[in-house]
Amino acid sequence: MPVDVGAVVDELYPFLGSYSEAALLAWDRAELLRLADEGSKRLARLSGAFVERASTPLAVGVAEYDKPARHLSTIRVSADETALRATTRQQLEALDADWPAAEAAAPTLHFQSGPDKFRVFPMLEAGVSGTLSQLFHAYPAGVDSGGMVAAPDFFGDYIGWYALSEARRKESDGAMPEAADFFASVFGIFEQAARDLWGASQ
Amino acid sequence: MTVAELQERIWTRLDEDTATPTFYTPAETLTAINWAQRLFVLLTLQLETTAVFNLSPGVTWYNMLTTFPDWIAPLEIRVVGGGKVRPARLDDLDARNAQWEAALGPPVRYVHIGFDTLAFDPHAMDGATSVSIVYARAPAVLSALSTPEIAEEYHPALVDAAIPFLRAKEGGQELAKSVGLFERFLETARTAAEFTRARNKASRYDRTPVELQRQDRSRLLDPARRGRKDAWLLA
Numbered sequence: 001m002p003v004d005v006g007a008v009v010d011e012l013y014p015f016l017g018s019y020s021e022a023a024l025l026a027w028d029r030a031e032l033l034r035l036a037d038e039g040s041k042r043l044a045r046l047s048g049a050f051v052e053r054a055s056t057p058l059a060v061g062v063a064e065y066d067k068p069a070r071h072l073s074t075i076r077v078s079a080d081e082t083a084l085r086a087t088t089r090q091q092l093e094a095l096d097a098d099w100p101a102a103e104a105a106a107p108t109l110h111f112q113s114g115p116d117k118f119r120v121f122p123m124l125e126a127g128v129s130g131t132l133s134q135l136f137h138a139y140p141a142g143v144d145s146g147g148m149v150a151a152p153d154f155f156g157d158y159i160g161w162y163a164l165s166e167a168r169r170k171e172s173d174g175a176m177p178e179a180a181d182f183f184a185s186v187f188g189i190f191e192q193a194a195r196d197l198w199g200a201s202q
Numbered sequence: 203m204t205v206a207e208l209q210e211r212i213w214t215r216l217d218e219d220t221a222t223p224t225f226y227t228p229a230e231t232l233t234a235i236n237w238a239q240r241l242f243v244l245l246t247l248q249l250e251t252t253a254v255f256n257l258s259p260g261v262t263w264y265n266m267l268t269t270f271p272d273w274i275a276p277l278e279i280r281v282v283g284g285g286k287v288r289p290a291r292l293d294d295l296d297a298r299n300a301q302w303e304a305a306l307g308p309p310v311r312y313v314h315i316g317f318d319t320l321a322f323d324p325h326a327m328d329g330a331t332s333v334s335i336v337y338a339r340a341p342a343v344l345s346a347l348s349t350p351e352i353a354e355e356y357h358p359a360l361v362d363a364a365i366p367f368l369r370a371k372e373g374g375q376e377l378a379k380s381v382g383l384f385e386r387f388l389e390t391a392r393t394a395a396e397f398t399r400a401r402n403k404a405s406r407y408d409r410t411p412v413e414l415q416r417q418d419r420s421r422l423l424d425p426a427r428r429g430r431k432d433a434w435l436l437a
Contacts, residue, residue, distance in 0.1 A: 051316030
């Protein structure tokens with residue numbers, strides 16, 4: 001079952017000393033959703049829990065492609081079900097002095113090109129088509145809007161504890177640094193388990 | 203022990219009226235018990251399920267949560283009527299054969315990445331291939347009438363974890379007094395995980411629980427108690 005982030009946040013009110021959104025002392029639902037969203041991004045960054053796949057057509061004479069939305073780190077790139085090996089500009093310089101212009105029937109290598117692009121080598125030559133696939137770590141979408149996230153129930157617990165910790169750390173009448181520390185400890189235990197089970201993304 | 207019995211034990215320890223609880227409501231107490239049980243299961247991988255999974259022809263990648271909503275991690279995979287499917291890393295598969303994604307045949311290896319991404323090498327060539335999967339699973343969400351799925355001898359640990367969750371809204375000394383219970387919950391989870399680890403190794407499973415003794419739990423101590431051990435709580 002996907003995690004209903006809105007329902008997760010609604011369950012937090014009693015742990016903030018309130019039984020409805022209207023009675024919350026120093027927060028509102030939108031703020032708690034934003035905190036849950038921060039938590040989801042933190043978990044995605046610290047663990048390799050969220051993995052997605054994306055495909056795009058290979059274009060003739062095009063070397064540079066966009067990384068998919070919400071991309072954190074690349075696990076694997078393939079062209080038509082053939083793995084491309086990761087490389088660097090330095091290795092390409094050593095391989096071919098005119099590497100930016102090289103073309104062939106299929107790319108064999110890929111490398112990062114700035115924060116939101118990656119390049120393949122060589123480019124596709126005229127008359128050939130193909131599909132580029134990426135397997136990558138991502139952060140989940142739809143948390144800040146209280147949407148559904150395809151993740152186990154544990155994920156809902158984690159973002160709930162994160163939101164409680166940060167809410168209690170906020171400078172306000174509801175501040176409770178000791179409660180913030182407690183929930184930070186609990187989600188810290190979860191993070192250690194997550195790294196052990198699902199590895200790291202960055 | 204049922205959830206109702208657990209709730210009563212929690213309220214009794216918190217000096218709450220068990221007939222008409224007002225400060226710690228049944229709903230929030232249930233949430234705290236659910237949090238406790240799910241964390242316990244994540245740390246111990248105590249629950250497992252065996253299920254048959256039909257592979258689709260031409261499909262290499264699967265998201266297991268779609269089929270098994272309680273999925274945590276694979277423990278053992280076997281081709282139905284065939285041999286064991288061995289765990290591998292993506293790099294290993296690419297090193298063996300850069301075109302493994304296109305290879306057809308009964309699966310020999312699998313890769314598990316993230317929450318639930320699973321790939322089979324080779325992938326099924328027809329719709330007649332099925333695998334039997336033993337996987338560590340999450341517990342069902344508890345209701346007031348249900349019984350926690352973890353072994354009954356560990357049910358008191360749920361009380362230990364639920365009390366500090368509930369006392370967090372009070373903060374100060376009330377929370378500080380109960381943080382030691384959460385340490386005891388983690389200690390119980392550690393021993394349960396060791397037991398599961400031994401069982402999984404004996405079964406030649408592909409996965410064992412998180413090694414809790416390697417985890418840094420020093421931050422768990424309440425600042426007021428940092429440096430002082432309440433040894434009796436860890437017994």
